[in-house]
Amino acid sequence: MKTMDVHSCARPAEVRLRHLDLDLAVDFDRKRLSGSAALHYDRMAPGDLLLDTRDLTIHDVENADGFELGEKHPYLGAPLRIRLRSDGPVRVHYSTAPTASGLQWLDPAQTAGKRRPFLYSQSQAIHARSWIPVQDSPGVRVTYSGRVAAPPGLRAVMSAVLQQDGSYRMDHPVPPYLIALAAGDLVCREIGPRSAVWAEPEAVDAAAREFSDTEAMIRAVEELYGPYRWGRYDLLVLPPSFPFGGMENPCLTFATPTVVVGDKSLVSLVAHELAHSWSGNLVTNATWRDFWLNEGFTVYVERRVLEKVYGRERAEMEAVLGRRELDRTMADLPGADRVLHIKLDGRDPDDGMTLVPYEKGALLLRTIEAAVGRERFDAFLRDYFDRFAFHSITTEQFLEYLRRELPTGVPLEEWMEQPGIPAGAAEPHSDALARIDREGPVNTAGWSTHEWLHFLRAQKHPDLARLEGQFHFTESGNSEILCQWLQMAVEGEYLAAYPRLEEFLYSVGRRKFIKPLYVAMMKTPEGRERARRIYAKARAGYHPIAQATLDGIVGTPGTPA
Ligand code: BES
Ligand code: ZN
Numbered sequence: 001m002k003t004m005d006v007h008s009c010a011r012p013a014e015v016r017l018r019h020l021d022l023d024l025a026v027d028f029d030r031k032r033l034s035g036s037a038a039l040h041y042d043r044m045a046p047g048d049l050l051l052d053t054r055d056l057t058i059h060d061v062e063n064a065d066g067f068e069l070g071e072k073h074p075y076l077g078a079p080l081r082i083r084l085r086s087d088g089p090v091r092v093h094y095s096t097a098p099t100a101s102g103l104q105w106l107d108p109a110q111t112a113g114k115r116r117p118f119l120y121s122q123s124q125a126i127h128a129r130s131w132i133p134v135q136d137s138p139g140v141r142v143t144y145s146g147r148v149a150a151p152p153g154l155r156a157v158m159s160a161v162l163q164q165d166g167s168y169r170m171d172h173p174v175p176p177y178l179i180a181l182a183a184g185d186l187v188c189r190e191i192g193p194r195s196a197v198w199a200e201p202e203a204v205d206a207a208a209r210e211f212s213d214t215e216a217m218i219r220a221v222e223e224l225y226g227p228y229r230w231g232r233y234d235l236l237v238l239p240p241s242f243p244f245g246g247m248e249n250p251c252l253t254f255a256t257p258t259v260v261v262g263d264k265s266l267v268s269l270v271a272h273e274l275a276h277s278w279s280g281n282l283v284t285n286a287t288w289r290d291f292w293l294n295e296g297f298t299v300y301v302e303r304r305v306l307e308k309v310y311g312r313e314r315a316e317m318e319a320v321l322g323r324r325e326l327d328r329t330m331a332d333l334p335g336a337d338r339v340l341h342i343k344l345d346g347r348d349p350d351d352g353m354t355l356v357p358y359e360k361g362a363l364l365l366r367t368i369e370a371a372v373g374r375e376r377f378d379a380f381l382r383d384y385f386d387r388f389a390f391h392s393i394t395t396e397q398f399l400e401y402l403r404r405e406l407p408t409g410v411p412l413e414e415w416m417e418q419p420g421i422p423a424g425a426a427e428p429h430s431d432a433l434a435r436i437d438r439e440g441p442v443n444t445a446g447w448s449t450h451e452w453l454h455f456l457r458a459q460k461h462p463d464l465a466r467l468e469g470q471f472h473f474t475e476s477g478n479s480e481i482l483c484q485w486l487q488m489a490v491e492g493e494y495l496a497a498y499p500r501l502e503e504f505l506y507s508v509g510r511r512k513f514i515k516p517l518y519v520a521m522m523k524t525p526e527g528r529e530r531a532r533r534i535y536a537k538a539r540a541g542y543h544p545i546a547q548a549t550l551d552g553i554v555g556t557p558g559t560p561a
Helices: 201-210 214-225 268-275 288-310 312-331 355-372 374-387 395-405 412-417 431-439 449-457 464-471 479-491 495-507 511-521 525-541 544-554
Strands: 015-027 032-043 049-053 057-062 064-069 078-084 090-095 103-106 118-121 142-149 155-158 168-174 181-184 187-192 195-199 234-237 252-255 283-285 391-393
Touching: 032 049, 049 090, 057 064, 078 090, 142 155, 142 181, 187 201, 187 214, 195 201, 195 214, 201 234, 214 268, 214 288, 214 374, 252 268, 268 288, 283 288, 288 312, 288 355, 288 395, 312 355, 312 431, 312 449, 355 374, 355 412, 374 395, 395 412, 431 449, 449 479, 464 495, 479 495, 479 511, 495 511, 495 525, 511 525, 511 544, 525 544
Parallel strands: 015 142, 195 234, 234 252, 283 391
Antiparallel strands: 015 032, 032 090, 049 078, 057 090, 064 078, 103 118, 118 181, 142 168, 155 181, 187 195
């Protein structure tokens, strides 16, 4: 199958990477990884080996007849052309730039312990190329081994299986966006027979408590869709500047500390990243156009897990919240971004990553489930994960398989290509949330995070001072509730919450939280001034991916508005 990936210069139909052997040293002083990558490949046709790179310095390529680094594209980076001499592996000696888009180098002040620096990678979507010369397309799968030398006293981990000698190996073929590393003052606590939490010593105990249902979640997915195939499922809790909620790096999910809130109310994140061990890591989107195959399936599976572990009401509350957020997101998006099978030609794939592939994708699967019955759909999904295990597939391949195996009567073409939600879509329902719609804030003593979020999001013209007097949202220790409240505070110019707002923006770098806060501030002249002042101070602490997003919203500090 020849699939066109517009976000990679690789030509895997000619020469295709098969295995990668990384040998890297971490230099915190120069904010640089340096070392080598040995590349093993299959040669299907005569031609050069074409790799993606971004801001890499290539020192040498061993066992090749020469190499050439092409011109740099703003977000795709520069192609590296290697003239092959034989069919044997080549070894690229290289180092990364301090600004590598897929790495974040943290000063001690940005960590929980404040004593040691921290490094972590974030390769999805197309940032692996900023720290590995690789065919950086999700349609290309590689096995890999890695050895990472960290300074004394710091621990390095990777998204693979730890070997006796301290190196890591991934023997299943994975797309490059799933290759990951981190290094810092890390310790680990076992939380189950095949799971541990890695974190800084200051953060590890609370995280281990928060995530203690992990084994129950793994069993829940296994009962539904077949065995967990990756050996261990560990979690790494990162410092608060991590730009995402979570990242499904195989064997080692990366997670934001903002979900460690003490009551397990935000652990759907674990269900989500775990679910990717089937949808995404086992069966992978072949190109970023097909991203909904990763995320839509994962949100669907995530909610099935929540239902099994915490009951139907919890799962339905999350589904209703997701459904409402989808409507709010779509209201602000152009039609082209409201389709599942999105066109990304000429665009940075990070831009196409809205809630649409997540929630519209999950809604489609839920609609199919309702049409054919849960039992048949479960059997279909189990076979699907099996049939395409360790393969990357396109939307067309999925549709062909679905049409053949499970006729649904659902207008798939419309779901794929049309903006909006087709008629006949399933509607999630939660009694608890419907009661809030009817009755407002009564008996709030036992409310869950989800009920508070629903209540806050339903406010049209809130009296913020009164709400604060009653419920003290500004003091909330729950990041989701606090972020929702701060957004409302900015929109309603509720000054009393501004010190907390600033503190939040200086300490948290999760893009989903900080982006709407800056967007809200940018709507008024005073707000713009405040946003620019805060961003000028906060920017250095944000991840390059978050910086890129916020530069587009607030402007780059030091340049005229
Ligand atoms: N794989 C994504 C994160 C991602 C997507 C990183 C695209 C880079 C590009 C991860 O599984 C995810 O979806 N994370 C969500 C949390 C989840 C609970 C919806 C996030 O980070 O918000
Ligand atoms: Zn996901």
